[in-house]
Amino acid sequence: MEQKINDIKNQILKAISKVRDNGELFDLEKKFLGRKSEFVSILKNLKDLAPEERKKIGELANKTKGEILEIIKSKRQEVKNENLNFNKERIDVTIPGKKSGIGHLNPISIVRREIEDIFTSMGFEIADGPEVETEFYNFDSLNIPKSHPARDMQDTFFMKNSDLAMRSQTSAIQARYMQKNKPPFKIIAPGRCFRNEATDTTHEHTFHQFEALVVGDNINVGNLKHVAEVFFSQFFHQDIKIRLRPSYFPFVEPGFEYDISCTMCAGVGCSACKGNGWLELGGAGMVNQNVFVAAGYPRNKYTGFAWGIGLERLAMMKYKIDDVRLFHSGDLRFIRQF
Numbered sequence: 311m312e313q314k315i316n317d318i319k320n321q322i323l324k325a326i327s328k329v330r331d332n333g334e335l336f337d338l339e340k341k342f343l344g345r346k347s348e349f350v351s352i353l354k355n356l357k358d359l360a361p362e363e364r365k366k367i368g369e370l371a372n373k374t375k376g377e378i379l380e381i382i383k384s385k386r387q388e389v390k391n392e393n394l395n396f397n398k399e400r401i402d403v404t405i406p407g408k409k410s411g412i413g414h415l416n417p418i419s420i421v422r423r424e425i426e427d428i429f430t431s432m433g434f435e436i437a438d439g440p441e442v443e444t445e446f447y448n449f450d451s452l453n454i455p456k457s458h459p460a461r462d463m464q465d466t467f468f469m470k471n472s473d474l475a476m477r478s479q480t481s482a483i484q485a486r487y488m489q490k491n492k493p494p495f496k497i498i499a500p501g502r503c504f505r506n507e508a509t510d511t512t513h514e515h516t517f518h519q520f521e522a523l524v525v526g527d528n529i530n531v532g533n534l535k536h537v538a539e540v541f542f543s544q545f546f547h548q549d550i551k552i553r554l555r556p557s558y559f560p561f562v563e564p565g566f567e568y569d570i571s572c573t574m575c576a577g578v579g580c581s582a583c584k585g586n587g588w589l590e591l592g593g594a595g596m597v598n599q600n601v602f603v604a605a606g607y608p609r610n611k612y613t614g615f616a617w618g619i620g621l622e623r624l625a626m627m628k629y630k631i632d633d634v635r636l637f638h639s640g641d642l643r644f645i646r647q648f
């Protein structure tokens with residue numbers, strides 16, 4: 311019997327050194343001291359022993375139980391300290407953090423906001439219109455009647471069996487705004503436009519324009535030139551000159567194409583401007599009186615100027631981007647550069 315008790319103690323001592331956590335310790339305690347353990351059955355059977363023997367074994371068993379409980383107790387503390395091992399859990403606050411990616415603006419949006427800031431600081435209002443437009447606003451109101459060859463100047467996406475089209479130019483916003491507002495006013499109208507075009511490095515079927523429209527009693531070409539020069543100079547952070555060349559757009563008379571002095575060489579001549587010092591930018595002109603009449607204004611009461619320009623073209627010049635298709639490519643390597 312004595313031998314047995316000492317054996318159990320030795321077994322426990324051996325087993326306990328392998329215990330790594332509280333769960334294992336609990337199992338071990340149950341196995342050696344639990345209700346069904348050998349140790350407890352020894353205690354239960356003490357009553358069957360002779361009185362002498364009972365005393366001796368009983369004392370030994372109680373002493374051993376006390377020792378075992380003591381061992382388990384100190385092991386429990388050890389396991390607890392192990393779990394609180396600060397070294398293992400130490401956090402190095404000097405390790406650089408992991409950056410989680412956040413979205414940001416497309417260069418087109420950046421440029422649009424910049425343009426809006428410049429114009430609102432000059433007292434311009436920002437006008438808006440739908441991307442799916444009626445033929446009236448996209449064409450008729452702009453002095454482009456149905457059978458007129460000028461309708462073919464832009465390859466428009468027409469909607470089947472309706473008079474709707476994807477807006478091919480932000481000029482479509484002109485009559486919309488004028489029907490609701492009386493001169494004098496100064497607006498810009500930025501927006502997405504669509505044309506049924508083959509794409510290449512400078513053409514996209516989906517692109518952005520903004521229209522500038524100023525109408526009042528005495529607006530003239532000088533005003534057009536001045537506002538354009540102020541705007542482009544602020545936008546490109548340098549002195550920009552404007553050059554007008556005669557051109558034709560049905561909604562302006564006279565109509566122009568306008569160039570700006572080269573932003574790379576300030577008009578001296580370089581590869582960007584093919585040596586001539588000017589960069590072609592867009593269309594402009596004095597609002598055709600027919601446009602005023604279509605919008606509900608009396609003929610010859612007001613004068614105004616308008617111009618249109620591509621946002622992609624401006625962004626490409628500003629950030630030196632060489633392919634317009636990149637804007638809508640969805641390529642994050644492109645977008646993350648801005």
Ligand code: PHE
Pocket residue numbers: 478479480481521559562592593594595616617618619
């Ligand atoms: N809407 C014209 C275009 O998209 C540009 C333009 C605007 C021309 C205003 C003259 C006046 O080509």
